[in-house]
Amino acid sequence: MRRDAGGRADPIGLRGALADRLLVALIAAMALFATFALAGHEAAGQLAKRWQQGANAAVTVQIPNPTPARMEAALDALRALPSVREAQPVDTARMAELLRPWLGDVAGLPLPGVIELRLADLAADPVLIGDRVAEAVPGAVTEAHGVFVARLAAVARAVSAASLAVLLLVAVVGASVVVLAVRAGIAARRDSVMVLHMLGAADRDIAGRFAWRTAWLALLGAILGMALAAGLVWALLQLAGPMLPEITPQDLPWPDLAAIPSGAALVAWGAAMASILLWLRRLP
Amino acid sequence: MVRFGRVGLAYPTPQGDPGQAALRDVSFALGEGSFTWLLGPSGAGKSSILRLMQAAIRPTSGVVSVLGTDIGQAERAALPALRRKIGVVHQEFRLLPHLSAWDNVALPLRLVGRAEAAVRQDVNEILEWLGLAAKAGRAPAELSGGEQQRITIARAIITRPALLIADEPTSELDVFEARRLIALFVEMNRLGTAIVVATHSEDLPARHPARVITLAEGRIIDAP
Numbered sequence: 001m002r003r004d005a006g007g008r009a010d011p012i013g014l015r016g017a018l019a020d021r022l023l024v025a026l027i028a029a030m031a032l033f034a035t036f037a038l039a040g041h042e043a044a045g046q047l048a049k050r051w052q053q054g055a056n057a058a059v060t061v062q063i064p065n066p067t068p069a070r071m072e073a074a075l076d077a078l079r080a081l082p083s084v085r086e087a088q089p090v091d092t093a094r095m096a097e098l099l100r101p102w103l104g105d106v107a108g109l110p111l112p113g114v115i116e117l118r119l120a121d122l123a124a125d126p127v128l129i130g131d132r133v134a135e136a137v138p139g140a141v142t143e144a145h146g147v148f149v150a151r152l153a154a155v156a157r158a159v160s161a162a163s164l165a166v167l168l169l170v171a172v173v174g175a176s177v178v179v180l181a182v183r184a185g186i187a188a189r190r191d192s193v194m195v196l197h198m199l200g201a202a203d204r205d206i207a208g209r210f211a212w213r214t215a216w217l218a219l220l221g222a223i224l225g226m227a228l229a230a231g232l233v234w235a236l237l238q239l240a241g242p243m244l245p246e247i248t249p250q251d252l253p254w255p256d257l258a259a260i261p262s263g264a265a266l267v268a269w270g271a272a273m274a275s276i277l278l279w280l281r282r283l284p
Numbered sequence: 285m286v287r288f289g290r291v292g293l294a295y296p297t298p299q300g301d302p303g304q305a306a307l308r309d310v311s312f313a314l315g316e317g318s319f320t321w322l323l324g325p326s327g328a329g330k331s332s333i334l335r336l337m338q339a340a341i342r343p344t345s346g347v348v349s350v351l352g353t354d355i356g357q358a359e360r361a362a363l364p365a366l367r368r369k370i371g372v373v374h375q376e377f378r379l380l381p382h383l384s385a386w387d388n389v390a391l392p393l394r395l396v397g398r399a400e401a402a403v404r405q406d407v408n409e410i411l412e413w414l415g416l417a418a419k420a421g422r423a424p425a426e427l428s429g430g431e432q433q434r435i436t437i438a439r440a441i442i443t444r445p446a447l448l449i450a451d452e453p454t455s456e457l458d459v460f461e462a463r464r465l466i467a468l469f470v471e472m473n474r475l476g477t478a479i480v481v482a483t484h485s486e487d488l489p490a491r492h493p494a495r496v497i498t499l500a501e502g503r504i505i506d507a508p
Contacts, residue, residue: 192380198340199439200368201395202361284341284363 024221030174031225039233041163042253048156059117062141066113077136083124090114175271207276218268222261286314291346306332307502319473321489322482324499330482339363371440373450379424386420389438430461449480
């Protein structure tokens with residue numbers, strides 16, 4: 001007797017009943033999307049994390065001739081703004097440390113005072129902040145490059161979350177594909193299922209035969225899809241390397257990606273079992 | 285072994301409403317090792333009685349007890365075990381077309397998880413007994429009607445069921461094959477299996493005298 005994926009006899013003739021190649025191809029496509037989604041989630045998450053670190057000081061204000069009175073006036077003006085959550089002066093020792101790689105020892109240089117701002121709202125207009133502090137302290141200069149980076153980080157976080165949603169959607173669509181394939185399989189082998197039922201086969205045994213076969217096909221399809229997608233992701237990262245030095249192939253969640261085939265098989269098994277058990281409930 | 289007590293049966297309509305009654309107030313009892321003919325024209329209710337006996341349907345009213353199980357009240361999960369104790373021979377064979385004759389016969393043993401070595405021994409033995417050993421590897425479509433019927437019987441009795449039911453088992457067979465089949469039933473009955481055969485032919489009970497339950501329009505009209 002022919003055997004199923006679990007090495008068991010195949011009395012229902014599932015090899016012919018389930019549209020093997022079509023199911024494998026569809027699951028491969030789902031696995032490809034899932035791999036892209038998972039890689040996208042991880043890559044966007046990494047970018048968000050690193051960009052967020054760079055955006056911690058969203059806005060900096062430079063105060064030329066930083067006398068204690070001018071620094072105090074600038075801090076008072078900034079702290080009075082509702083869009084500013086926190087305003088802290090950068091101490092001179094830290095400033096010297098930050099400049100050392102470029103300028104060497106800066107002990108003799110007349111450096112401006114620097115105030116780091118954390119904004120309460122990233123949508124706040126840094127130009128208005130700059131105008132307000134310049135009114136209080138003439139000559140003060142506001143730099144807001146960090147706001148742009150922080151917005152990029154927010155976009156990356158959104159992309160990361162959307163990728164997870166896509167992954168969930170792919171799992172739902174994959175399960176639906178399995179259910180449709182199983183229903184077609186039942187329609188093709190209804191007589192055989194009825195014979196097995198009347199010979200005394202338990203529902204779980206009949207459903208298990210469909211489920212294992214379906215899981216095996218899903219595993220094959222997912223391995224194909226995941227391997228193809230992983231190759232494409234690797235190639236994309238090689239191409240994008242100079243533009244996105246923050247992300248390297250090593251940063252991708254390879255263990256999670258490798259789990260996609262077993263995840264697909266599990267989803268297929270569960271969907272097939274549930275679908276067939278539900279159908280068998282109609283029988284006495 | 286089998287007891288019907290005032291059994292009524294109505295198949296539901298596609299809309300789910302109770303349809304016309306297929307059985308009305310049917311009562312009888314069959315003992316262990318009995319041989320019974322269910323006689324009556326088409327539509328008399330013979331097949332419905334057999335379907336109730338194999339737990340393929342549940343009665344609309346009354347009590348159907350088979351091998352100690354109340355078919356109407358039993359949990360659904362309890363029915364597969366009961367079905368495995370009953371051999372069934374269908375008029376239209378119901379062999380699985382993608383399996384060989386040998387694998388069709390082995391199916392009930394594999395369903396109960398019998399070891400493959402024991403399956404091999406039992407299947408070979410029964411196919412030898414039925415004169416089909418040489419055709420064990422063939423697909424059902426490659427066998428004659430009589431050979432397919434014998435494979436169906438082999439599948440029905442391979443587990444040595446306490447009860448064997450057959451629905452018009454000779455209708456697709458020629459005279460020679462039909463006589464051979466009935467002789468086989470008689471032999472199995474002699475070995476202790478209770479046999480219930482539904483037929484519309486009065487010739488069969490005449491040739492092989494046994495208890496006859498006669499049905500018409502869903503009622504028993506004669507049951508000595």
